[in-house]
Structures are given as structure tokens and as C-alpha cells.
Amino acid sequence: MNILDTIIAEKRLEVKERKALHTIAQLEQTDGFRRDTFSLAKFLLDGTRTGIIAEFKRRSPSKGVINATADVLEVTRAYAENGASALSVLTDEKFFGGSTADLVAARVNDIPILRKDFIIDEYQLVEARSMGADVILLIAACLSPGEVRSLAQTAYSLGLEVLLELHDEAELEHVCEFTPIVGINNRNLKTFTVDIERSLVMASKLPEDTIKVAESGIDKVENVQLFRDNGFRGFLIGEHFMKTADPARAFREFVADLKNFKK
């Protein structure tokens, strides 16, 4: 069994447990459902921002502990105030050390928040809305094209947007009319190998009007510029900031370098 299979097996149990704790009707009564969501598509296409989807990630199966002390409020505020187009907050506890509480804390920021988790069930979409998320991730590597379509359609009906994550050509059939925003993960979730070229190779194979996001392994402003030159509007970056003692500062420095690089 590869790591992705392990995570999904665990996620099925977790979802079952969580369903027993709160009914959908209860979740629909929460504050999250009463707010208007922010549009990721709109924020990514807004030329005044960087396009960076800045991630808060404490640990990962590939790297172990990335940052044991970072404060979610402090870091996400710095991301939002310094040009991030959106936030990505891990909510998986077991493998990434995230939580619902992290996403709820990040909600003070007025930019879109992606609930970063392994979504396999409609219940998690209702949870995401209830937490205050604006966008959910659907990972092609662990869903059939039919599941993506159905989950994405439900997400939009709840007022959420979808980031569909692909890794290779075989997953292109997962793209559908409910997935206008597509991310290319440079990291293979089954083997953890990172190949920044993945995004570039896949870009030309996506439908013309897709809003393209490059994901993972981005640690240089040169990478962002290269992706921009190839039509990407979003750049999902976590470790490069989170692995430092001061992720807020690392983010500010990256954004400053990016501005200078453009000149």
C-alpha cells in the first residue's frame, strides 16, 4: 500500500466517526454557512495580487515535522497582508498535523481559504463550508472522474469553489465543467518525488480557459516567473515558508524578491 492509499483508508474511518458526531443539519446551522464565500477564481485573476496560494502546514508524511511552533493566526495574517491571493490550510490531523481549529483561526483573513484535506465524501464539503472555507481540494489520484464530477457539482451548489489536483496525463479525464480551476501537483503523492516540470508539461494539455495553478516544490521566484510565462495564475507554496523559523518573514522576502525579479 502506498502512502496515499494509507491516508485514504484512514480518512474513510475518520469521516465515519465525524458523521456520528455532527449531523449535516447541525453543520448547516453554523456561522460558516451564513457568510458569503470569497471566489478563488476572482482572486487569482486579480492582477494586483501575487497569485500565491500560501499554505499553513505543520508536518507532512514526506518531510516529517516542518514547523512545530508556528502560530496559525500570525502566519496567515502575514500571508494575507503581504499579497497572497489565497490561503491553504491543512485540516488533516493524523498525517499533516492540521485541524479544523487552524482553519477557523485563519478565517479572520478576508481572502479565499482552501481547505486542504483528502475529500472523499460529500459530508466533508458541508464540513468545509461550516469551518469557513471557500475552496476545497479534489485529488484526482484518489477519486474516479465520476466522483470528481459529483463532488465538484455539490461543492458549487454549497457556494464553494474547487481546486482539482492532477499529477499526470492519465488524470486529464477528471477535468469537467465543474472544475474550471486545475492544479498540477509537481509532487507525486504515491512516491513523493518532486518534478517542477510536471506543471509545464501538463499546462498545454488542459482546456484553453482553465485557470492553472502550479503546486509543490516551489522555492524560487524564478519558478513562479516561469510558471507565469506558461500561463499559470496560481502558485501553491508551503514548505519554503513553513520550514523557516519565521514563515511570515520568509513570505515577505519571497514577495519582495518576486517584485524585483519582474523589473
Ligand SMILES: O=P(O)(O)OC[C@@H](O)[C@@H](O)c1c[nH]c2ccccc12
Ligand atoms: O510544501 P510545498 O512543497 O510548497 O507544497 C504545497 C502543496 O502543494 C502541498 O502541500 C500539497 C499539494 N497537494 C497536496 C495534497 C495533500 C496534501 C498536501 C498537498
